[in-house]
Amino acid sequence: MKKYILLTAAMAVTLWSSAQKKGQWENLFNGKDLSGWHQLNGKANYTVENGEIVGTTVANTPNSFLCTDKLYGDFILELDLKVDPSMNSGIQIRSESTPEYRNGRVHGYQVEIDPSSRAWSGGIYDEARRDWLYPLTYNPAAQKAFKADGWNHYRVECIGSSIRTWVNGVPASNLVDNMTLKGFIALQVHAISKSDNPGKQIRWKNIRIQTGKLRPTPYDNIHVVNLIPNNLSAQEKANGIQLLWDGKTTKGWRGINRKDFPEKGWTIKDGVLTVQASNGQEEGMGGDIVTDKEYKAFELQFEFKLTKGANSGVKYFVTENYDTKGKSGIGLEYQVLDDKNHPDAKLGRNGDRTLSSLYDLIPRKITDKRALKPIGAWNDGRIVVYPDNRVEHYLNGYKVVEYVKGSPEFMQLVAISKYKDWKGFGLWKEGHILLQDHGNEVSFRSLKIKVLK
Template sequence: MTSRSQKTTPCGFLRNFTHLLIGCSFTTVTTLLPGNALSTVHADDPPQVASQNKSTPPVASARKPLFDGKSITGWSNPYEWGKTDVVDGELHLTGERKYFLVTDQVFHDFEFEGEIKLPEGKSNSGFMARGQVEPNRVYGYQAEADPTERRWSGGLYDEGRRQWLNPLWKQPDAQAAFDRNRWNRYRIRCVGNHLQFYVNEVPTTDYFDPADLSGRIGLQHHGEKGQMVRFRNLTVRDMGQHQWVPLFDAQTASKSAAEGEIIPGWKAIGGGNWTVADGVLQGRASVEANEPNGLLYCTRQFANATFRIVYRFTEGDSGFFVRSKITDANPFVAGVQCEIDDSDAVGGLYQTGGKGWVAKPLHYLDTRFPPDRRDVVRAQWNQARQVPATPVEGDTPADPAVKPWQTMVVSVHGKRIVTHLNGCLAADFVVDDLAESGTIALQLHGNQNLEIDFRSIEVLEPVSK
């Protein structure tokens, strides 16, 4: 790919969130495409809420009640304000400031069901899914209950963090699901990094996000004085748990590699050099070497999967390939790559050997967000692009040459590819003829000076019981 100019704007949004991401040993990987299945692509429409995920559904436990109809046993209010009453088998929340009633139990993968009734007049509420709890603060994923004219009930709001992730702008079927004049049933399904919301059995949100894999279920009162929000029939099914499993990190790098492998489970083809120093995978290429593209590819095959990559980029043009096929001739791969560089295109999707660019970062902005919300997303993207350096052991924090560790998360489910950079959505695109499975690979672009380090590469997998 050709080089692209960089345009960034300083912004204070997402600083705490991206610092949290970078400070952890996060990693992202992707899968590569067997054959020459270089896809045709849908336009930038909102993703269909009918799930693209064809993976085997997890085994769920029996549904159990979260509310006994008589007391708030199992629930607590982490705020110094707000009142909860139990009346006729219902939970009644009142208050003059926003607060949440949350479960004592932390949930991982689950399916929750509950009913909500909003009062007449100005009101707002919702259900927290995997809520993060601190004294006088609850933040995280919220399934919105919004009775205003915009009708975004069932949309995904990141409370106390990134604001709207899935507003229901121009999604008429989802917007019509909530009925202000009746009890409304919500079903919330969280499995791995996949979030699905239903309002009265109408699908309203189908979203992949890397922020939280566990948390508490919560009920919101938005703080409208004199207004009471009612909840009932609250149940949950445990659906297991997911965890990040390393495909490369300092520990795996210390193990013996098989014949032909550079590191355990990874082989190289083409130009450039791959080495490991102090547990960090280093990829290097140069103009002087005049070599073709190089790849480090995983010997495993992947179908539906989510990957996390922690990398540090200095110069050049790299990428992370998904569901691709390794070939014998330059560029040695056929498939879709997630761009890794220091340009405005980082996190975008590019078809090597095919159509070229299929999705640039923020391609979704004008079709999924109303005009008054777009600047917020742009500011968050600029902040994600400018994550400050996070020193690790051996780094010199004062050294300006020390580049920041970045976290990219890539989800590939069905024909849908979703990329996040430092917690901010870069691309969410459906590639029609994406292969059913393939390998993953890291790229060293040929005939240029390139320097990139990888601290870890992980795949999200169910926890075996």
């Protein structure tokens, strides 16, 4: 079935691409020399052979970039590339190099070329700036599109704040971001380690661009990473994503076990919903807040920002049928915590109270430390509850928890947790979404939900 979906997507993009008017395309490479390009940063070798640009690694030099002389804002870019399977590379788009930024260091969006077993080709990295913006953990189906031992066709669409990529006709990334709307295009030869042998090559050909009368590819259904706060892109709307908080008012939210929103303890300013610091205890100054609606199966997205030593949580399947005696609402919890500076991280079992864990039940599993951002940075949280009771937690694009609600394994964990005396814990068919007031300052924004059927 997955193979059929990939083939169908590839055919759709191929047909759409062929429908573009040939007169709109401009060649960025003349096939003969490097006219219109210049090299920045590293000293890798760039040559022209048989109508191809060839980038060759050299020792003791940083990342190298062959950059267009011109700057491009809105465009559709297509090219073909072939890379040594042991290399890493990328295509810079809307990128910059200025004296005031790290002495001219090339920085900006990079479309990944990754023939390794990680297989993130087509993902979007922010070179020398914000790290990964769209790792292919968001879109595992696209990890099969790249051919490590052959030529690959890339398509990149940058239109307004939308950046979309395809690898061999398969949709790979969909990013919405407005940090940089214009810049140069560049072909990267990545630096090599001291133990690696120089002389490895990447080849590019058929490099062409459209800049006028752009016709974006029809929407698909892959995950959208939208970095514009409290915003829904056209594709998100088409995919059934809705704002769970409007970024301005308390509409759709209320205090737990009450009909209105707390008069104190929570603030709304500049599109950010913040629980204020108070006593560091559950129910703090204003108390937990919950959605008016209850949800069964859903995909929940939220951004959160911690202050030093802060504790909070995003709970789901929250019920108001229990007397919590003034404590926080009862439900399954995506832990929101400063692991380093809050003692709760060392309690529980095996780290099951650390950031993004299923609180007091299942510890997170992180294989890449880049999933953990410093205190004060915005984090991307995501909870997916499927109709068949499978549940997943994500942190900054990385899957960190998975379990089956109500399974024997789940029930065994409940039986040895702090929830063991709460009858029916975790078995509710639906419940509210809750943001926890634990007496520490924590901010939220871009809360979104998609109901799954």
